[in-house]
Amino acid sequence: MHRPVNRETRMAFLSWWKQGDPLSDREQARRRGMRDARQGPLGEFTDPGSQPSFVAEVLAQVREEIAAIDKRLSAGQLALLARLDEAKASILGELDRFDLRPGPYTNGHSARETGEFISIAESRRRRAEALRLREVEAARRRVREALALAERCAQEWESAVDERDHDVEAAYARAAQLIAAYRSGARRTHPRREEIPPLWPGEIAAMDPAAGTPAALAGRERMNRILREVEGRVEEWHAVVLPPELTPRGRHPQLPPPGTRPADQPEPGPNPPHDPPPDDRAEPGFPSGGGPFGGSRDDA
Numbered sequence: 671m672h673r674p675v676n677r678e679t680r681m682a683f684l685s686w687w688k689q690g691d692p693l694s695d696r697e698q699a700r701r702r703g704m705r706d707a708r709q710g711p712l713g714e715f716t717d718p719g720s721q722p723s724f725v726a727e728v729l730a731q732v733r734e735e736i737a738a739i740d741k742r743l744s745a746g747q748l749a750l751l752a753r754l755d756e757a758k759a760s761i762l763g764e765l766d767r768f769d770l771r772p773g774p775y776t777n778g779h780s781a782r783e784t785g786e787f788i789s790i791a792e793s794r795r796r797r798a799e800a801l802r803l804r805e806v807e808a809a810r811r812r813v814r815e816a817l818a819l820a821e822r823c824a825q826e827w828e829s830a831v832d833e834r835d836h837d838v839e840a841a842y843a844r845a846a847q848l849i850a851a852y853r854s855g856a857r858r859t860h861p862r863r864e865e866i867p868p869l870w871p872g873e874i875a876a877m878d879p880a881a882g883t884p885a886a887l888a889g890r891e892r893m894n895r896i897l898r899e900v901e902g903r904v905e906e907w908h909a910v911v912l913p914p915e916l917t918p919r920g921r922h923p924q925l926p927p928p929g930t931r932p933a934d935q936p937e938p939g940p941n942p943p944h945d946p947p948p949d950d951r952a953e954p955g956f957p958s959g960g961g962p963f964g965g966s967r968d969d970a
Contacts, residue, residue: 692844692847695844695847695848695851696847696848696851697851699724699848699849699851699852699855700851700852700854700855701855702724702852702855703724703851703852703853703854703855703856703857703858703859704855704856704858704859705855705859706722706723706724706856707855707856707857707858707859707860707863708859708860710722712860712861712862715856715860715865715866716860716862716865716866716867718867719871720870720871721870721871721872722852722856722870724849724852725849725852725870725872725873726872728845728848728849728852729845729872729873731845732841732842732845735841736838736841739834739837739838739841740834740883740885742834743830743831743834743885743886744885746827746830747827747830747885747889750823750826750827750830750893751823751889751892751893753819753823754820754823754824754893754896755896757816757817757819757820757823757900758816758820758896758899758900760812760816761813761816761817761820761900761903761904762900762903764809764812764813764816765813765903765904765907767809769802769805770802770805770806770809770911771910771911772799772802772910772911773795773798773799773802806911806912810908813904817900817901817904820896820897820900821897823893824890824893824894824897827889827890827893828890831886831889831890834883834886846873849870849873853866853870
């Protein structure tokens with residue numbers, strides 16, 4: 671068990687912790703270990719279930735620092751989700767526009783023409799279809815911009831999670847260095863230094879940061895789910911508002927896998943036909959089967 675820490679000692683420790691000078695911090699921790707080992711109870715350093723008060727202070731400060739890091743991550747997640755929801759609403763607003771949907775005799779199929787001229791109705795239909803396609807292209811541009819914003823939100827979340835993990839590892843590493851310096855100082859002045867354990871209670875759990883926190887995994891899954899939903903809706907929208915030759919899939923036809931034969935190419939039979947053998951009776955310079963006009967010499 672460790673000794674209780676009063677408020678004055680706690681505030682002094684926090685002030686020292688926030689100074690942020692690694693060499694000075696380790697030196698102060700070493701000196702405090704030397705002082706505590708001379709003045710404190712001997713069993714505080716050697717008893718199996720005991721934990722020096724300095725170690726308890728360091729681990730408590732690490733927990734508070736990690737809680738502040740996770741709080742910043744949570745606030746960043748809320749901001750990114752707000753931006754992602756805004757991008758999603760912008761995309762769905764474009765996809766739900768009825769004026770972009772094709773009218774009769776469109777959707778890639780034009781009305782039949784009569785002779786060399788087109789009717790007034792057909793001319794109006796073509797103008798309306800051209801105007802609709804221009805509006806569709808403008809809507810597609812806005813959808814692409816919103817999709818890019820949504821993808822940036824997902825990338826920023828991954829960067830925020832990586833930064834959080836880096837900060838947590840840095841906090842644990844600093845705590846490990848301070849405790850190691852404190853133990854080194856205590857072993858210099860403690861009468862039973864050989865009984866001081868290599869790790870005090872709480873160190874093992876504290877120095878093992880968990881990779882992939884539930885908040886990080888939940889945030890990644892939520893953002894990926896929104897992206898998949900939006901991308902699927904956009905693909906369905908393309909199939910409705912665009913002619914087949916202008917859809918992304920129509921511009922990039924899929925090729926058959928290697929080693930397969932296209933559907934419109936017949937499969938050869940077991941014995942493919944060969945050219946007939948030449949006629950031994952053919953004279954040089956004439957086609958096989960006879961004289962210069964393909965007739966038989968016997969017919970002459």
